[in-house]
Amino acid sequence: MIAALSVLGVQYSDLFIHFFNRFLNGLGLGLHFGFLFRRAQKQHSVQVIVGAQCGNAVLRGAHVYAAGILSASKWMKTGDEVSVFSDIEGKCRRGAVEFDGAKVFIGNGIAELSRSDIFCTNSPIKGKGIRMTEPVYSSPSFDNMLPGNIFLQNLPSAVVSHVLSPQPGERVLDMCAAPGGKTTHIASLMNDEGEVIAVDKIANKVEKIKHNASLLQLKCIQAYCFNSIKAVLREPKGLEPGLGPPFCPESFDRILLDAPCSGMGQRPSMACPLSLKELTSYQPLQRKLLSTAVELLKPGGTLVYSTCTITLAENEEQVAWALKTFPCLQLEVQEPHVGGEGMPGAGLSLDQLELLQRFDPSATEIFDVDANKLKLDEDLVAVANSDTIGFFIAKFLKKS
Numbered sequence: 355m356i357a358a359l360s361v362l363g364v365q366y367s368d369l370f371i372h373f374f375n376r377f378l379n380g381l382g383l384g385l386h387f388g389f390l391f392r393r394a395q396k397q398h399s400v401q402v403i404v405g406a407q408c409g410n411a412v413l414r415g416a417h418v419y420a421a422g423i424l425s426a427s428k429w430m431k432t433g434d435e436v437s438v439f440s441d442i443e444g445k446c447r448r449g450a451v452e453f454d455g456a457k458v459f460i461g462n463g464i465a466e467l468s469r470s471d472i473f474c475t476n477s478p479i480k481g482k483g484i485r486m487t488e489p490v491y492s493s494p495s496f497d498n499m500l501p502g503n504i505f506l507q508n509l510p511s512a513v514v515s516h517v518l519s520p521q522p523g524e525r526v527l528d529m530c531a532a533p534g535g536k537t538t539h540i541a542s543l544m545n546d547e548g549e550v551i552a553v554d555k556i557a558n559k560v561e562k563i564k565h566n567a568s569l570l571q572l573k574c575i576q577a578y579c580f581n582s583i584k585a586v587l588r589e590p591k592g593l594e595p596g597l598g599p600p601f602c603p604e605s606f607d608r609i610l611l612d613a614p615c616s617g618m619g620q621r622p623s624m625a626c627p628l629s630l631k632e633l634t635s636y637q638p639l640q641r642k643l644l645s646t647a648v649e650l651l652k653p654g655g656t657l658v659y660s661t662c663t664i665t666l667a668e669n670e671e672q673v674a675w676a677l678k679t680f681p682c683l684q685l686e687v688q689e690p691h692v693g694g695e696g697m698p699g700a701g702l703s704l705d706q707l708e709l710l711q712r713f714d715p716s717a718t719e720i721f722d723v724d725a726n727k728l729k730l731d732e733d734l735v736a737v738a739n740s741d742t743i744g745f746f747i748a749k750f751l752k753k754s
């Protein structure tokens with residue numbers, strides 16, 4: 355999988371292109387994108403079962419935290435070599451000694467807690483339970499690597515802030531901002547000059563944005579805990595506009611709506627924990643957020659809408675709805691445009707689909723299972739743009 359770095363103190367875009375080109379040239383990099391390799395491993399007799407969400411996190415490079423452990427072998431003690439499995443159907447009982455249900459092997463590790471540390475305690479257990487030493491997929495860790503200088507993002511996420519194209523001195527709103535990956539990237543593209551207002555509705559996530567902004571020494575970011583659906587200051591409530599939400603209509607030069615979504619583009623993933631009800635709940639929520647965004651944007655301003663999902667309902671259908679509902683909006687060319695175009699089926703014209711950017715990991719196979727090697731001799735641009743999470747980006751101009 356390919357990731358990109360937001361780096362401060364250098365021309366980010368140059369660096370991005372630089373990294374990207376070096377990848378395309380097939381050169382090795384010390385600090386870079388994480389390819390994921392599948393490895394054959396032997397399994398240990400001591401077994402640990404984790405929930406599907408924890409399992410997905412492990413596949414993406416995480417260790418196993420104690421709270422995610424559902425079951426551990428009876429005699430598991432600190433220091434044991436263990437094999438970790440994910441309970442893909444959510445059927446494992448917490449505290450079970452063994453589990454015979456549907457499970458997927460996700461790698462080997464070393465227990466940092468014993469079974470009794472995890473299950474025979476009244477207080478909630480925190481911290482690492484299993485240190486993964488041989489995950490099924492390996493990707494280089496960026497933990498604590500230049501924490502004040504770089505912020506790791508996947509490729510499409512790094513593209514989003516460039517597409518927004520924020521300029522120094524502008525007033526920019528990031529409506530769904532936590533943990534602040536794009537917020538901090540936007541602020542760095544603005545040379546930390548202007549105002550970047552980051553809003554998220556979950557308080558502890560807002561603390562994460564503040565922490566990341568302070569780690570990267572970005573002073574132009576202000577973070578607020580607020581429901582962005584209600585972020586327009588309505589008259590005649592008599593509220594004086596303050597620095598934070600709610601905001602006056604038409605008061606932002608650029609707005610990013612990196613919307614809450616079904617996350618179906620996230621990978622690797624082995625289970626989809628969403629119910630149909632939850633899956634269909636995102637479209638109305640995103641429309642409410644889009645409506646707020648249009649109200650808050652200045653005429654002539656730019657709105658970027660993005661999701662990390664692949665459904666038509668949360669992507670192209672939202673664009674078609676927005677264009678119909680708000681005649682002041684028009685689609686804009688995206689720069690850079692490294693993903694594919696939009697998917698037909700939502701009533702958008704071919705010209706409109708070309709203006710959209712869709713990253714689709716299912717489009718290109720990058721690993722030749724039979725030859726047991728990466729297909730680096732094929733179309734590298736297609737490989738690079740597909741070997742990432744599923745993602746969607748639309749850029750709108752609000753006509754004056």
Ligand SMILES: C[S@@+](CC[C@H](N)C(=O)[O-])C[C@H]1O[C@@H](n2cnc3c(N)ncnc32)[C@H](O)[C@@H]1O
Nearest residue numbers: 530531532533534535536554555581582612614
């Ligand atoms: C896709 S994540 C954002 C990722 C972020 N832009 C980044 O790059 O780090 C979506 C975020 O939207 C937040 N969220 C969901 N509904 C919201 C609402 N009504 N108002 C504000 N934030 C909301 C969630 O808490 C979550 O942190």
